[in-house]
Amino acid sequence: MPVIGGLHRTLKGKAALFILLLSVIGLGTLAAMFLRTQREMLAEFEAERMQIVEHFVVGTLKPVMLTGHADLMSGIMASLHSAPGVQSLAIVRTNGIEAFTDDATMKKVNDRLGENRFSRILKEPVQIVPAGDPMLKRAVESGKSDFVRRDVAGDGTVTSLMYPIANEEPCHACHGDDHKVRGVLVATFGLSASEAGTLQSMFWFSGIAFVLLLLTAALTYLFIVRIMAGRVSNIVDQVNRIVEEDRFDKRIVIDADDEVGQLAISFNHFISSVEIYRIEEGREKERLEQTVFERTRELREKNDFIESDLKLARRIQQNLMPEKFPTPPEADFHAAYLPCLHIGGDYYDVFEMPNRHVGVFMADASGHGSSAALLVSIVKAIVSTAGKDISSPSYVVQIINNTLAKLTPDDSFVTLFYGVINLANGKMSYSLAGHPPPMVYNRDSGELQYLQTNGSLVGVFDFDRFEDSEYIFQHGDRLLVFTDGLVEAMGEDGKMFGRERLAELFKDARYERPDAMTRHLLDSLASYTGGAALADDVTLLVVDYKKG
Amino acid sequence: MKITMRVAGDVTILDMIGNMKSPADLEDFSGAVNAELDQNHLKLLLNFKDVGFVNSSGLGRLVLAAKKIGDKSGHLKVVNLAPDLDELFTFTRLKEKIGVFKAEDEALRSFQ
Numbered sequence: 162m163p164v165i166g167g168l169h170r171t172l173k174g175k176a177a178l179f180i181l182l183l184s185v186i187g188l189g190t191l192a193a194m195f196l197r198t199q200r201e202m203l204a205e206f207e208a209e210r211m212q213i214v215e216h217f218v219v220g221t222l223k224p225v226m227l228t229g230h231a232d233l234m235s236g237i238m239a240s241l242h243s244a245p246g247v248q249s250l251a252i253v254r255t256n257g258i259e260a261f262t263d264d265a266t267m268k269k270v271n272d273r274l275g276e277n278r279f280s281r282i283l284k285e286p287v288q289i290v291p292a293g294d295p296m297l298k299r300a301v302e303s304g305k306s307d308f309v310r311r312d313v314a315g316d317g318t319v320t321s322l323m324y325p326i327a328n329e330e331p332c333h334a335c336h337g338d339d340h341k342v343r344g345v346l347v348a349t350f351g352l353s354a355s356e357a358g359t360l361q362s363m364f365w366f367s368g369i370a371f372v373l374l375l376l377t378a379a380l381t382y383l384f385i386v387r388i389m390a391g392r393v394s395n396i397v398d399q400v401n402r403i404v405e406e407d408r409f410d411k412r413i414v415i416d417a418d419d420e421v422g423q424l425a426i427s428f429n430h431f432i433s434s435v436e437i438y439r440i441e442e443g444r445e446k447e448r449l450e451q452t453v454f455e456r457t458r459e460l461r462e463k464n465d466f467i468e469s470d471l472k473l474a475r476r477i478q479q480n481l482m483p484e485k486f487p488t489p490p491e492a493d494f495h496a497a498y499l500p501c502l503h504i505g506g507d508y509y510d511v512f513e514m515p516n517r518h519v520g521v522f523m524a525d526a527s528g529h530g531s532s533a534a535l536l537v538s539i540v541k542a543i544v545s546t547a548g549k550d551i552s553s554p555s556y557v558v559q560i561i562n563n564t565l566a567k568l569t570p571d572d573s574f575v576t577l578f579y580g581v582i583n584l585a586n587g588k589m590s591y592s593l594a595g596h597p598p599p600m601v602y603n604r605d606s607g608e609l610q611y612l613q614t615n616g617s618l619v620g621v622f623d624f625d626r627f628e629d630s631e632y633i634f635q636h637g638d639r640l641l642v643f644t645d646g647l648v649e650a651m652g653e654d655g656k657m658f659g660r661e662r663l664a665e666l667f668k669d670a671r672y673e674r675p676d677a678m679t680r681h682l683l684d685s686l687a688s689y690t691g692g693a694a695l696a697d698d699v700t701l702l703v704v705d706y707k708k709g
Numbered sequence: 710m711k712i713t714m715r716v717a718g719d720v721t722i723l724d725m726i727g728n729m730k731s732p733a734d735l736e737d738f739s740g741a742v743n744a745e746l747d748q749n750h751l752k753l754l755l756n757f758k759d760v761g762f763v764n765s766s767g768l769g770r771l772v773l774a775a776k777k778i779g780d781k782s783g784h785l786k787v788v789n790l791a792p793d794l795d796e797l798f799t800f801t802r803l804k805e806k807i808g809v810f811k812a813e814d815e816a817l818r819s820f821q
Binding site (some may be wrong): 353360525526527528530572573574593595596597599601614617618622623645649657659660696697 | 730762763764766768769770773774776793796799800801802803805806
């Protein structure tokens, strides 16, 4: 694959060249540093040796000089001259002539001692250091040793030393007691050019050998890297093929029991893990699909049950509603009913009663669906049997309350309006229990009033007391009974339709017939809600009383 | 709906925020009330300051709560009803069953 192949090519090409160059530069730098260090070490070595030889020569010569035996002195000088690193060695007088070689000095000493201590030395005086040499002059005058170092061909270094020898007390017998510098030890130490060249060649050889060794190691390393990279690349190719072909049942070929082979084994473990994971994943997927299938089936069954329940509720509710209203000359009745999506629990009825009485009934059960439909079914059953008693609507409400309180859960209830109208005189006895107060508007006077509640929620509190109230219809009165679904309908602005809005519309439509007025109200409601689905049933019942 | 609890003396006040109409609202309300009853907190004041709408199911749950507390000789009262809700409590005559107050301190005094 591109990335791995790139790595391989990089190892084979640019990276290899880069490493090689880096190695040569690095190793060259190391070699130069090595040679420089070696040279500095050589110089230090020579300086140290010069000091050792200086101390040795001076330390050896001084005691012998004091004995005053020139022959012994000469032998020691010859011996010291052959010491390693000593190129030349001589003791000169302050005029630069080699000591112990002139008759003048011999005679002077012999005269001083009064005996013929020193015989004539059979050697011609030798001018070792030119008379007036600045370095010799400084040594004689200062009494302090001085040296000068100079490089010679082949990276060698030679040090010339002048060491003044003072006239010490033990010398007084021969040389008097003036304590002056009597002579100077002149010596030259250091490697010869050939020795330095040999040593430098040895250093160069060591450096080159070192560089060659490092180069060989670097090339060997690159060669091994190339071989290893090729093997690793082979493993990567095999892994890529397994992934591309989605064949996690395959394994990588293990070609050797080394680190690369271990890498292949590790990859095989990883591939095995993936294979196991994918098998488990497949099983889990199957389990999930099965679970989803079962849940979907359960949901469908529950949904079917709910749909069936809603159909039943709708059928019950439709059967509850009256097909037609009484049509006495004294009053007109009209109702409108808008079921909500979930089927609420509204119920209304207008029915003839004995002695020219008419019963007007409206109920609203709490909740929705079949439970609400069941509640109003019970209500209708009670009204159908006990509701013919014209004397007291509250008596019927009392029965409904006691029945529902026993039969239904504690949070289920019904609100209701039950009015019994005496058509002959317009007197209406009514029980209004927990229900939104109906409105009465008189066309002639323009007066709007609300009927007063005289009872609480029905079916909640055992043996609750309900009362009757009375309203006497006047000519031109229009009664509007409604359920809370109307005033609690939500508009697009999130506010409820409200009783005040209803009252205004009710008054505005005072000259319209009851059916036209209810249509007008429902159109206004639909406009207010923006056509949104109703959250609760809406029921309207209008009574126009014409006699009075 | 969101309900938080605070205590004033031996009265537990439930501050209710939202509507009481969806099944989830009703469960929230009943859960909060039942939790207090389980701890035998029998003086409950419901703060309706931030309650917008109560439908018939919500009203049913409220009546149920009042009955449960009444059965244990406790008291459930409400405070800060919005005008619409005050009207609802009036025509359902729940004001005769459940104490309704305009101010919290007045409601708290009524428990003593």
